[in-house]
Amino acid sequence: MIEEGAVVRNRQEIIKLPDISAMKVSVKIHESHINHISLGLPAFVVLDSMPDQRFLGSVSKVAPLPDSSSRWGNPDLKLYATEVLITDKLPDVKPGVSARAEVLITNLPGVLSVPIQAVTTHKGKPVVFLAGAPQEPVPVTVGQYNTKFMQICSGLREGDQVLLAPPFDTKEKDLGGAIVGDDEALPAGATNFNGNGRASGEQTKGPPGSELLRPLPAGADAAPAGGPRAEGKRSSKGPRPGREQGGGSSTNRADMLKQFDADGDGQLNAEEQAALQRWAARRRGTNAPSAGPSAD
Numbered sequence: 001m002i003e004e005g006a007v008v009r010n011r012q013e014i015i016k017l018p019d020i021s022a023m024k025v026s027v028k029i030h031e032s033h034i035n036h037i038s039l040g041l042p043a044f045v046v047l048d049s050m051p052d053q054r055f056l057g058s059v060s061k062v063a064p065l066p067d068s069s070s071r072w073g074n075p076d077l078k079l080y081a082t083e084v085l086i087t088d089k090l091p092d093v094k095p096g097v098s099a100r101a102e103v104l105i106t107n108l109p110g111v112l113s114v115p116i117q118a119v120t121t122h123k124g125k126p127v128v129f130l131a132g133a134p135q136e137p138v139p140v141t142v143g144q145y146n147t148k149f150m151q152i153c154s155g156l157r158e159g160d161q162v163l164l165a166p167p168f169d170t171k172e173k174d175l176g177g178a179i180v181g182d183d184e185a186l187p188a189g190a191t192n193f194n195g196n197g198r199a200s201g202e203q204t205k206g207p208p209g210s211e212l213l214r215p216l217p218a219g220a221d222a223a224p225a226g227g228p229r230a231e232g233k234r235s236s237k238g239p240r241p242g243r244e245q246g247g248g249s250s251t252n253r254a255d256m257l258k259q260f261d262a263d264g265d266g267q268l269n270a271e272e273q274a275a276l277q278r279w280a281a282r283r284r285g286t287n288a289p290s291a292g293p294s295a296d
Contacts (some may be wrong), residue, residue: 018095023086024060025101028067028079036105037062043084048098050091059103060085106144113149118162128152131161 002014025045029037041059061083070079084101119126119142127137140155156162260272260279268276 020090020093020095023090023093023095025057025084025086025099027082027084027101028070029082029103031066031078031080034062034080034082037080037082037103041103041105043101043103045084045086045099045101047093048100049093055086055088055090057084057086057088057101059083108144108151111143112152112156112158114152114156114162115164116145116148116150118164119150120166128156129163129166131163134163134167137166 008014037059039059039062043057043059044054045057046054059082061081063081065080066078067081071077082103084103114128118128119140120129121127122137122139125139126142127139130136130138138155141153143151143153145151256276257266257268260268260276262272263269
C-alpha cells in the first residue's frame, strides 16, 4: 500500500514506470546454439500482434549461466536468457506483449547449398545421392546450415541434381549397427529362424512354464486313439498325472508315462495300459470295461 507513513524496507519495489521509448525482447536460447550468439549480432523481431512486420534489433545481453526457472520440468534442459534491443521505431506497443526474435549468426553469400533433407549419413559420413547415379553415395563436406538449407564445402559442383531422399535399394548397404548381415554366415550352434517362423533345431515348446512334449517310448503306442485329452475341466476324481495345457491341448506324455509305469521299465504293459484307459474313460465321463486288476 502506497500511503503516507508506510514503512519501506531497503530495495523494496514501490512502483514501476515503464519507459516505452526503448524496448527489448527477452528470449531463451538452447545450449546447442548459445556459442554462436555474441553481443552486437543483428536480429529481427516479429511481434505476434503484427506478424506482417519485422523490426531490426541487436543482441544486447547474453546470460553467462543457464536459466534456473526453465529446468523445473526437465533438469537436463539448459536455456540461456538473451536480450535483443529493438533499434527500429516501434508503434504504440505495450510492455509484456509476445514476440519472437531471429538472430543472424553469419551471412554466407555465393556458397553452394542443398536442401537439408538431401544430406544423409552413410557409415557415419555425410553423403548425398545424385539423380544421375542414385545407387552410388557421394561423400560431401558440410558447413553451416539452417532449417532449410545446408552448406556444401566440397563433394558437389554447381548444377548437380541431388535426391531429396536416399534410395532404398542402394548398391552397398550400410550394415552399421546390424547384428547379422545378409551375406554373413551364422556360427556353429547358433539358432536362426527358418521359413515357418520357428528356430532351426529348436524343439517345440508349450506355453511359458510347460515342459517339452516328448513321444512315448516303444510299446506305449498301444493306447487307444481316444486316449487321454485335456478337456478344459478337471475331474474331482482319479489321479492328476502330469501338467495340463490349456483347453484342447495334449497332456504331458512324459509325466503320464511316469504316473502309469508302475514297474518303472519305461514301457506300459497290458495292466498299465488298462489303467490308462480307465483313467481316460473317467476323464470323458464314461465307464470303461474292466481289463484286470487296477494298477492305480
